Amino acid sequence: MTLGLSLGIVVGYLLLALAVGLVAYRVSETTAEDYYLASRSIGTVVLLFTTFATLLSAFTFFGGPNLAYLAGPEWLIVMGTLDGVLFAVLWYAIGYKQWLIGNRNGYVTLGEMLGDRFGSTGLRALVAGVSLLWLFPYVMLQQMGAGEALVGLTDGVVPYWGGAALITAFMILYVVLAGMRGVAWTDTIQGLFMLSVVWIAAVWVVSAVGGVGAATGAMLDARPEFGNFGGGTYSVGFIVSTAITIAFGVTMFPQINQRFFVAKSGETLKRSFALWPVLVLLLFVPAFMIGAWAAGMPVDVPEGANVLPVVLNEYAPAWFAALVIAGAMAAMMSSSDSMLLSGSSYFTRDLYRPVINADASAEREAWVARLGVAAFALLAFIASLFRPGTLIEVGDTAFSGFALLALPVICALYWERTTRTGMIAGVLVPQLAYLAVVLSAVVGFVPTLPRTVLGGWDVALGLMALSAVLTVGVSLLTAPSAEGDASRFAVAGD
Amino acid sequence: MRRPRRDIVWIPTFAMLVAFAVPWPLWGADRVVAGLPVWIWWHVAWLGLCAVLFSRFARSGAWERGIGLRPEADGDDRGAGGDPRAPPARGDRP
Structure with missing residues (x-):
């Protein structure tokens, strides 16, 4: 009975979000700019919440309280x-400038913007490829989070793969049907919902x-x-390197970066x-204090389970716990659908059209985008079944990969002397080095390279510095290419 | 009134805002104030301060001047008795 009620609440909520997406789809136009950017018409409240809800993923909602529970409220x-x-x-610093440039030149993706500035399809494809590469573990993270969430809520009656499959189905349906306007609208509802629910949960637990x-x-x-x-x-090393890699990484996340283009006005x-x-x-x-307080509560958190649902099951009625899980699933869905939507625009605009099929019709491109989303989500789903790390570990890997893009992009935005070769070197070399570090942990027959050095300092931080040094150094050593045009990034004048 | 010089003050301000959002001076402190560790209160107050200063920064127009938007604002500055040798606005390029 309670189980049915819990599942009913979760699925009902996901269906409600889908319905909102469909309404948004009805008012949408069929242009790419509308599908991906809602015609650059997003106002303050929706922009705030769509960015907010997109940031709030399994990483924040489950990974965060878990870490606070294990290691402290820091x-x-x-x-x-x-x-x-x-x-x-x-x-x-990055977003406002990108918004100004994007408005002037009609850019939809980061790769498109850089490719146009430096006159390089290769750079465009490289940025898109790197972004899609790191997007993969992050989509996977949401599926892992959803799988764990439903196991926690139903005491294992719904298996891990069931929860992961449920969210995969919803995110594919959602992106294929709705586009940016739908995503932004549901993000707003979900953002408000999560904020309220988490506060009610905190009040409930604290008063109990x-x-x-x-x-x-007690803690x-x-x-x-x-x-x-x-x-x-x-x-100190952990705090500084985590803060820097994640913050810079977030700005290069396709779904966050693309939101830099959507604002209605300055x-x-x-x-x-x-x-x-x-x-x-x-x-x-x-959210995080509940996690930390749980350390002093008489609750038993099983290995591999999330703290938040366990605490709620203990202190709140079953329907409310289900509502919080629904909110968290919604958070993951709003992260995932935004990721998939942005990922599909990166794929079609920066890889498929310029590299694979320049003559594709708009209709064909739209189909490629939708099929691409489905394939990407399904592959991530399969990978999520192997559970290759904790939520924080998987998330951190993705963030650091994106963070390596940030400094070359800032360089391109603010330093006219940046050259195409400088950009390619600054993006490619640190990515290859970081990929080697990450893969060495997965592949059995090579020695595992260290992820952190000297007591918690992340190697990605060093690679970020390398990306800046390479971008600037190689730019100084090479001449701007004839196809590059620094005036594309000018924000004043004609 | 030298706007650009005042605008520069925002750079160290932002550096401070980012650096001390982490309560470094309270490293190792273990006092509990009003139910929460004191360093959590520092962080809460600091983010409130950030919101106030972010809003002032956004309204000050320092950013737009910095990236060369609104060159007319710089023109007004020079016209109002500023340094006649002042360089042209940064946005003006050949």
Whole structure:
């Protein structure tokens, strides 16, 4: 009975989100700019929440509380700093400039923008290819999160693969049917829903254990080291490199980067920028503190399970726990559908059309996009069945891969002297090096290369520095190509 | 009124805002204030401060001047008794 109710709530919620997407689809036009960018007409509230909901994935919703539970509430500081402050600053520095340039020249993707500036189809395809490569583990992360969520909610009656398959089906349906407008609309609903639900959950749990002070007290009795800042997992190296790699990585995520193009006006961007730190904090404080407080609660978190559903099952009624899981699944879906949508635009516009089939009709391109989404999601689903790491580990790998793109892109945006060869070297070499590090952990017969050095410093941070040095150094050594045109990135004048 | 010089102040301001969103001075502190570790309150207050300063920055127009948008604002500056040798706005390129 309760099981049916729980599943009913989760599936009902996913169906509701799908219905909103269909309404949005009805008002959509059939142009690519509308499908991918909602005709650049997104206002403050929707922009804020669509970016917010897209950031909020299994990584935040389950991975975050899990880490806070295991290692302490410092995760709140790490995520708050990187998302609330550093990402906001980068949003302005990279996003505003991209928005201005995108508006002038009609760009839809990052690769398109760079390819046009440097007159290079190769660079365009390279950026798209790299982005799709790292998008893969992140889509997989959502499927893993959904699979674990339903196992937690139903006590294993719904198997891991069942939850992962459910979300895969919904995300494919969603992207194929709705486009950016639908994604942005449901993101807004989902963002508001998650914020409310997480606060209600926090109030529920806290009142059940006798208040905030009692919850913290119990946490400190069980894990005294949670009270003092730093230590354990949270070395200086870990905090700094996690914050930097994730914040820079997020800006290069296809679904986030593409949102830099969608704002209706500069005013929209400015308002979103100022509201951002508050919004981030409103979600992170209750979500991660529940995770940390759980360390002092008499709950038993099984190996490989997520903390949040376990705590809710203990302290909240079953229907409410189901609602929170529905919210989390919605968060994963809004991340995944945005990723798949952006991924499909990267694939069709930057790889398929320029490299594979230049003469494809618009109709054919639309079909390739939809088939591409389905294939990508299914492959990620299959990979998610192997569960290659924890949510945080898989997420972190993807973030770092994207972070390596950020400095060359900033260089291109702000330094006219950047050359095509400089960009290609700055993007390609660190990517190959990082890929070698990541793959060495998976492939059996080669020695595993270290991911961190000197007590928690991520090698990706060093590779980010390398990407900047290569972009600048090689640019200085080479002449701008004849096809490049620095004026494409000018924001003033004619 | 030298707008560009005042605009420059935003750069160290942002550096500070990012750097001290992590409560480094409270490293190892273990006091609990109003039910939460004191360093969590630091972070909460700091992000509030960020929101206020972000909003002021966005309204100040410093960014637009910095990337060479609205060159007319710089023109007004020079016209209003600024340095006559002031270089042209950064957005003006041949």
